[in-house]
Amino acid sequence: MFFLKSGRLRMQRVTPDGGTVSLHIVRPGETCAEPSLFSSRYHCDMLAETDAEVWLFPKKELVDSLRGNPESLWDFAGGLARGLQGMRQRYELKQIRSAPERVLQLLRLRCDDSGAYRTSGSLKDMAAELGLTHEALYRAMAALERSRRIRRSADLLQILPTKPE
Amino acid sequence: MFFLKSGRLRMQRVTPDGGTVSLHIVRPGETCAEPSLFSSRYHCDMLAETDAEVWLFPKKELVDSLRGNPESLWDFAGGLARGLQGMRQRYELKQIRSAPERVLQLLRLRCDDSGAYRTSGSLKDMAAELGLTHEALYRAMAALERSRRIRRSADLLQILPTKPE
DNA sequence: TTCTTCATGTGACTGCAATCATAAATCCCG
DNA sequence: CGGGATTTATGATTGCAGTCACATGAAGAA
Numbered sequence: 466m467f468f469l470k471s472g473r474l475r476m477q478r479v480t481p482d483g484g485t486v487s488l489h490i491v492r493p494g495e496t497c498a499e500p501s502l503f504s505s506r507y508h509c510d511m512l513a514e515t516d517a518e519v520w521l522f523p524k525k526e527l528v529d530s531l532r533g534n535p536e537s538l539w540d541f542a543g544g545l546a547r548g549l550q551g552m553r554q555r556y557e558l559k560q561i562r563s564a565p566e567r568v569l570q571l572l573r574l575r576c577d578d579s580g581a582y583r584t585s586g587s588l589k590d591m592a593a594e595l596g597l598t599h600e601a602l603y604r605a606m607a608a609l610e611r612s613r614r615i616r617r618s619a620d621l622l623q624i625l626p627t628k629p630e
Numbered sequence: 631m632f633f634l635k636s637g638r639l640r641m642q643r644v645t646p647d648g649g650t651v652s653l654h655i656v657r658p659g660e661t662c663a664e665p666s667l668f669s670s671r672y673h674c675d676m677l678a679e680t681d682a683e684v685w686l687f688p689k690k691e692l693v694d695s696l697r698g699n700p701e702s703l704w705d706f707a708g709g710l711a712r713g714l715q716g717m718r719q720r721y722e723l724k725q726i727r728s729a730p731e732r733v734l735q736l737l738r739l740r741c742d743d744s745g746a747y748r749t750s751g752s753l754k755d756m757a758a759e760l761g762l763t764h765e766a767l768y769r770a771m772a773a774l775e776r777s778r779r780i781r782r783s784a785d786l787l788q789i790l791p792t793k794p795e
Numbered sequence: 796t797t798c799t800t801c802a803t804g805t806g807a808c809t810g811c812a813a814t815c816a817t818a819a820a821t822c823c824c825g
Numbered sequence: 826c827g828g829g830a831t832t833t834a835t836g837a838t839t840g841c842a843g844t845c846a847c848a849t850g851a852a853g854a855a
Contacts, residue, residue, distance in 0.1 A: 478722055489718070500711040509718075531707075535700040538707065545710035546665040552717040553654075553674075557643055559724045560761060562843085564812065587832065596725055601812055603834055727813080729842065752802060766842055768804055 466527055468496045472517025473586075478509045489552075490594060499545055502528055559596055564605035567595055569614065572624050580624040631692055633661045637682025638751075643674045654717075655759060664710055667693055724761055729770035732760055734779065737789050745789040 474491040491497050491511075501507035502524060531538045554574055561567040571594075576582040584591060592602040609615045616623045639656035656662050656676075667689060696703045719739055726732045736759075741747040749756060757767040774780045781788045 500715040503708040503711045504715070507715075532700065532704060535697065535703060538700060538703055539697060542703065542707040542710060543668040545707060545714060546668045549710060549714045549717060550665040550669070552714060552721060556717060556721050556724065559721065562811085589832070598813060599833080600814080600835085604812090607834085727841085754802065763843060764803080765805085765844080769842090772804080 466496065466498050466502060466522045466524065468520040468522070469493055470518035470520055472513060472515045472519075474517055474519075475512040475514050476509055477512060490590070496544060499541075499548070502531075555594075564597055564601045565609050565614075567597065568602065568605045568609060569624070571595060572615065572622055576622075576624060580626075582622045582624075584620040584622060631661065631663050631667060631687045631689065633685040633687070634658055635683035635685055637678060637680045637684075639682060639684075640677040640679050641674055642677060655755070661709060664706075664713070667696075720759075729762055729766045730774050730779075732762065733767065733770045733774060734789070736760060737780065737787055741787075741789060745791075747787045747789075749785045749787060 469491050471493050473493075474497070476489040476491060476497065489497075497511075498507060531541055558567060558570055558574075561570055571591075572582050588602060588606075589599045592599040595602065597605070606615070606617065610617055614625055616625055634656050636658050638658075639662070641654040641656060641662065654662075662676075696706055723732060723735055723739075726735055736756075737747050753767060753771075754764045757764040760767065762770070771780070771782065775782055778790055781790055
């Protein structure tokens with residue numbers, strides 16, 4: 466198990482046909498590979514996309530520590546639950562076929578109360594997270610802007626309220 | 631939080647455009663809605679696909695019980711971790727665009743050591759789990775059978791070894 | 796038995812994202 | 826200030842899963 470201090474990691478697996486599947490983007494402050502504590506084998510690749518600072522925890526010590534300290538175990542479980550919820554959100558995202566609708570849904574999930582979302586990283590990263598090619602994302606955003614459903618300025622994306630009929 | 635004693639539940643959400651997204655099929659023996667213990671609101675629909683027997687646990691009592699019993703909390707965390715791993719697998723599955731490859735990957739994940747997988751439920755259920763229409767699944771399976779990459783007999787699916795060049 | 800329902804399957808067509816190609820804009824480094 | 830790399834775009838084409846229509850078969854009820 467590890468904790469990401471700084472940088473950005475991509476958790477991915479290679480499909481049998483040679484394609485890569487991005488499972489998760491790990492950002493600073495996140496812990497990762499929790500399931501490995503409960504099962505003997507865990508199989509996926511971690512890719513550092515930038516220089517990164519990672520804290521590694523030996524499995525045995527961590528398990529002992531958690532089992533001896535119910536309070537931290539509770540926090541740990543909370544992190545797992547949040548991870549599960551986040552994963553469910555991302556899974557839901559992928560069920561949406563239409564590229565523009567998918568982008569819109571991501572914005573709905575990520576934006577603050579005012580409906581604004583500041584992009585972190587490049588649009589290509591965002592495309593990877595959405596499971597779209599970058600071309601499809603550019604087109605989707607252009608279409609959303611044309612139909613006045615979002616507004617863009619620099620790295621700020623804003624959802625526009627849908628006009629009532 | 632609840633525990634499913636018998637029957638089958640579908641966990642789903644409704645997308646803004648009116649479509650439904652199946653997040654998870656709950657089967658007997660599974661617990662569900664764990665993240666709700668850690669966050670105040672949880673938002674998705676549960677749909678009973680058959681008559682079902684469900685045990686409901688009041689949040690407060692369950693939280694108190696887990697916090698007072700480290701051993702069961704550990705098991706609980708293990709369940710969350712497995713859920714996360716399973717969700718990651720399903721997410722990975724959806725990244726695979728080609729229907730036949732997707733079916734194959736599901737079989738790889740689910741089959742026993744001999745490469746066999748016994749379907750539980752109808753193929754339509756399997757299609758829903760894969761995020762494919764049933765027509766696409768039928769065609770994918772027919773194609774896999776024609777190209778001798780799988781074999782089918784009744785509800786038994788078997789992956790055939792790929793012939794070396 | 797017949798009627799209904801649902802799972803299984805196949806064919807025809809369509810829509811849309813992937814793919815390939817190309818180019819402008821931007822960033823970064825020396 | 827170049828100049829190569831990367832990001833941000835846009836156009837043309839294609840592949841493939843979705844969609845609709847329809848047929849068959851099996852299970853259950855009347």
